Amino acid sequence: MNKRASIISGVTLALTAGALVLAPSASASAQLGDCNAWKSNRPPYTGSAYCSGMGWSDKFRVKLTCIDPRGSQWLVYGPWKKNAQTSTAKCSDNPNVGIYKVGFAFDH
Numbered sequence: 001m002n003k004r005a006s007i008i009s010g011v012t013l014a015l016t017a018g019a020l021v022l023a024p025s026a027s028a029s030a031q032l033g034d035c036n037a038w039k040s041n042r043p044p045y046t047g048s049a050y051c052s053g054m055g056w057s058d059k060f061r062v063k064l065t066c067i068d069p070r071g072s073q074w075l076v077y078g079p080w081k082k083n084a085q086t087s088t089a090k091c092s093d094n095p096n097v098g099i100y101k102v103g104f105a106f107d108h
Contacts, residue, residue, distance in 0.1 A: 033083065037062060037102045043095030046088055047078075047102035054083040058108045065101040066091035073100060080107060 033054035039047045049062035062078035078089035087104070091097050 033058070033060075035060065035104050037104055039064075039099045039102045043097075044090055044093050045097065045099045046090045047099050048086050048088040049078070049102070049104040050084075050086045051081070051104065052084045055108070056083070058083065058106065060087065060104050060106050062087040062089050063103045063105045064089050064091055064099050066097055067100040068092075068094075068097050077105065 033051045035049060035051040037047065037049040039045060047062050047064040049060060051060045054060070059080040059082055061080050064076040064078075065073055066076055067073050076089050076091055078087035081087040091099055
């Protein structure tokens with residue numbers, strides 16, 4: 001085998017190994033289900049997340065990034081829920097505190 005063929009074989013092997021390492025995490029993410037997240041339109045602002053199609057042992061919860069009038073941000077999490085349930089959380093009772101981002105977190 002010449003030097004060039006050896007280098008090409010090595011690169012091909014490295015790429016294949018990398019693909020095998022990435023594949024399990026990609027398929028694990030796909031198994032988490034179909035999730036939607038949203039926030040309310042009026043104070044006190046709440047955020048919610050709903051997931052379906054998850055495994056029997058998987059859990060999720062809503063994750064809010066809250067923001068106050070000064071621009072300070074913090075995270076608030078809702079309760080852990082299972083498949084086909086809704087997790088809801090509130091940033092604050094203060095009507096001037098809003099939700100900057102709404103999403104979800106998983107435990108599997």
